[in-house]
Amino acid sequence: KNEVEQSPQNLTAQEGEFITINCSYSVGISALHWLQQHPGGGIVSLFMLSSGKKKHGRLIATINIQEKHSSLHITASHPRDSAVYICAVKGGATNKLIFGTGTLLAVQP
Amino acid sequence: EAQVTQNPRYLITVTGKKLTVTCSQNMNHEYMSWYRQDPGLGLRQIYYSMNVEVTDKGDVPEGYKVSRKEKRNFPLILESPSPNQTSLYFCASSRTRAYEQYFGPGTRLTVT
Numbered sequence: 001k002n003e004v005e006q007s008p009q010n011l012t013a014q015e016g017e018f019i020t021i022n023c024s025y026s027v028g029i030s031a032l033h034w035l036q037q038h039p040g041g042g043i044v045s046l047f048m049l050s051s052g053k054k055k056h057g058r059l060i061a062t063i064n065i066q067e068k069h070s071s072l073h074i075t076a077s078h079p080r081d082s083a084v085y086i087c088a089v090k091g092g093a094t095n096k097l098i099f100g101t102g103t104l105l106a107v108q109p
Numbered sequence: 110e111a112q113v114t115q116n117p118r119y120l121i122t123v124t125g126k127k128l129t130v131t132c133s134q135n136m137n138h139e140y141m142s143w144y145r146q147d148p149g150l151g152l153r154q155i156y157y158s159m160n161v162e163v164t165d166k167g168d169v170p171e172g173y174k175v176s177r178k179e180k181r182n183f184p185l186i187l188e189s190p191s192p193n194q195t196s197l198y199f200c201a202s203s204r205t206r207a208y209e210q211y212f213g214p215g216t217r218l219t220v221t
Contacts, residue, residue: 033209043199044211049205070218086152095159095206101151 003027006087006100013107019074019101026068033097034061034072035086043086046072047059077107111136113213115200117149117160117205122190133198136169140203141183142167143175143212145196152199158183187199 004025013019023032034046036050047054047061054061058077058082063070087100113134122128136142142157144167154167158177174186174192183202187194198216201210 035212041197041215043201043215045209045211048209053116076177088152095140095157095165097144097152098168099152099154101149106173 002100003098004087004089004100006085006103008103009101010104013077013105015078015107015109017077017107019077019081019105019107021070021085021087021105023070023072023100024068025070025087025089025098027089029065029068029093030092031090032063033069033072033088034070035088037084037086037102039083046085073076074095075107079107079109081105082107087093111146112212113202115198115213115216116128116156117216118214118218121221123193123221125189128185128218130189130198130200130218131187132213133181134183134202134211135170136202136204138202138211138212139180140206140208140210141177142201143185144199144201145169145172145194145197146199146215152165154159155185155198156208171183190218192220194218195220 007022033051037043058075060073083103086102088097113215139160143155144152146152153169158164200213203210
């Protein structure tokens with residue numbers, strides 16, 4: 001079993017829909033990252049969080065440390081949000097990053 | 110402009126021919142890291158560096174070497190590349206390990 005699991009693996013939405021991507025992990029962590037990877041490969045860091053909730057524009061990330069779960073929400077989705085979204089955790093006792101395999105999101109106009 | 114640069118962006122080489130992929134950042138970041146990305150496996154960490162002259166293994170270090178002689182540079186060295194090292198490689202940096210990471214554009218390596 002992977003230490004970081006994302007769901008769903010694939011997601012198709014209509015423009016304007018509210019989207020949720022989930023990330024569950026099985027190790028103790030010091031921080032959790034959400035990354036975005038567009039077709040063509042470039043990776044951008046969206047959020048790094050260790051507790052609570054962060055918001056940036058239409059994106060919201062939450063984390064529940066007790067339940068070892070994080071969610072990434074996209075409000076009023078747009079075709080330009082189409083990308084792979086990747087969750088990664090930094091182990092509490094290490095400096096390594098462990099990645100989920102990503103969620104491929106396609107937002108149709 | 111704050112950025113992480115990698116060179117080359119694309120490389121096709123043959124088994125056993127030593128190669129180096131360079132990574133440089135202009136943000137005075139302490140933490141730098143190398144990852145490889147493979148279909149179905151996602152991103153995996155190869156090596157990371159907490160600061161100059163401080164490096165440590167990630168999850169898949171076999172077949173790779175790194176060095177951190179200067180703060181801005183973190184080259185990835187493949188002494189004897191093999192076909193199973195065909196992959197997409199990303200370098201990243203952050204202010205320290207506790208901050209979000211900035212990724213380079215990626216290097217697509219093919220070893221035949």
